Amino acid sequence: MERIRGIILFLDFDGTLSPIVDDPMGAAIPDKIYTWLKKLSRKRGIKIGIVTGRSMQDIRKRVGLKNIIYAANHGMEVYYKGRFILRKGRTYRRPLALIAHRLIKELSAIPDIYIENKGLSIAVHLRRVKGNYHIRVQSIIRATTRPLLKKYGLQLTGGKMLMEVRPALHWNKGKAVLWIWRRIAPGYVPFYIGDDATDEDAFSALRPCGITVRIGRKIGSHAEYYIPSLRTLAESCLFDSGAVTQIRFRSENRRFE
Numbered sequence: 001m002e003r004i005r006g007i008i009l010f011l012d013f014d015g016t017l018s019p020i021v022d023d024p025m026g027a028a029i030p031d032k033i034y035t036w037l038k039k040l041s042r043k044r045g046i047k048i049g050i051v052t053g054r055s056m057q058d059i060r061k062r063v064g065l066k067n068i069i070y071a072a073n074h075g076m077e078v079y080y081k082g083r084f085i086l087r088k089g090r091t092y093r094r095p096l097a098l099i100a101h102r103l104i105k106e107l108s109a110i111p112d113i114y115i116e117n118k119g120l121s122i123a124v125h126l127r128r129v130k131g132n133y134h135i136r137v138q139s140i141i142r143a144t145t146r147p148l149l150k151k152y153g154l155q156l157t158g159g160k161m162l163m164e165v166r167p168a169l170h171w172n173k174g175k176a177v178l179w180i181w182r183r184i185a186p187g188y189v190p191f192y193i194g195d196d197a198t199d200e201d202a203f204s205a206l207r208p209c210g211i212t213v214r215i216g217r218k219i220g221s222h223a224e225y226y227i228p229s230l231r232t233l234a235e236s237c238l239f240d241s242g243a244v245t246q247i248r249f250r251s252e253n254r255r256f257e
């Protein structure tokens with residue numbers, strides 16, 4: 001058996017590192033978590049990867065730490081040690097820009113809507129939009145994108161208060177974490193923490209070979225464990241001694257202690 005060299009800790013951003021806020025541009029890592037993350041990022045035997053649906057520019061600016069692997073746009077782009085090590089789907093940028101332009105026009109009458117062109121995907125944020133507009137927004141998005149999705153090889157996906165137009169590539173957070181793990185940290189035990197639908201792909205991918213933890217319990221989740229919030233973990237000494245690989249876990253789909 002291969003010797004375990006350390007841990008590669010993958011973290012989602014929104015709802016995991018940062019609390020969910022109404023304005024996605026206002027999301028930030030709380031001080032205590034930031035200090036914990038910074039300390040971990042300097043530890044030997046620990047590698048950190050942040051895996052998010054945000055754009056690369058956004059996530060790098062928002063976290064601002066070096067020595068971290070950044071996987072943006074649901075893992076389509078990976079940046080590490082000063083350069084991109086993966087850039088998928090560049091040919092989608094033009095059609096996505098066209099669709100973003102159309103969506104901005106079609107949705108201009110909806111109060112508090114926020115349409116974000118992330119380069120490799122478009123996000124329509126509904127968190128601040130009043131509930132009675134949601135169905136209308138969804139049907140406008142469907143009608144606007146329908147003729148273009150197939151033509152350009154794109155897909156429409158939905159998340160928590162968010163609809164996204166993304167390349168219909170068979171690529172997701174799960175494929176991305178496996179790619180990063182094999183390429184950057186073979187011999188390291190993967191540890192994944194996330195809270196949302198897109199993290200389920202990563203839970204499924206890593207569950208057979210690593211530790212998967214969901215923020216908040218959810219029946220049917222592919223994560224093996226759950227914790228109430230990342231703070232629980234940051235306040236524990238779990239990663240301090242490097243002893244995480246020896247931890248005995250309690251039973252399945254239970255609280256992680």
Ligand SMILES: [Mg+2]
Binds near residue numbers: 014015194
């Ligand atoms: Mg999340």
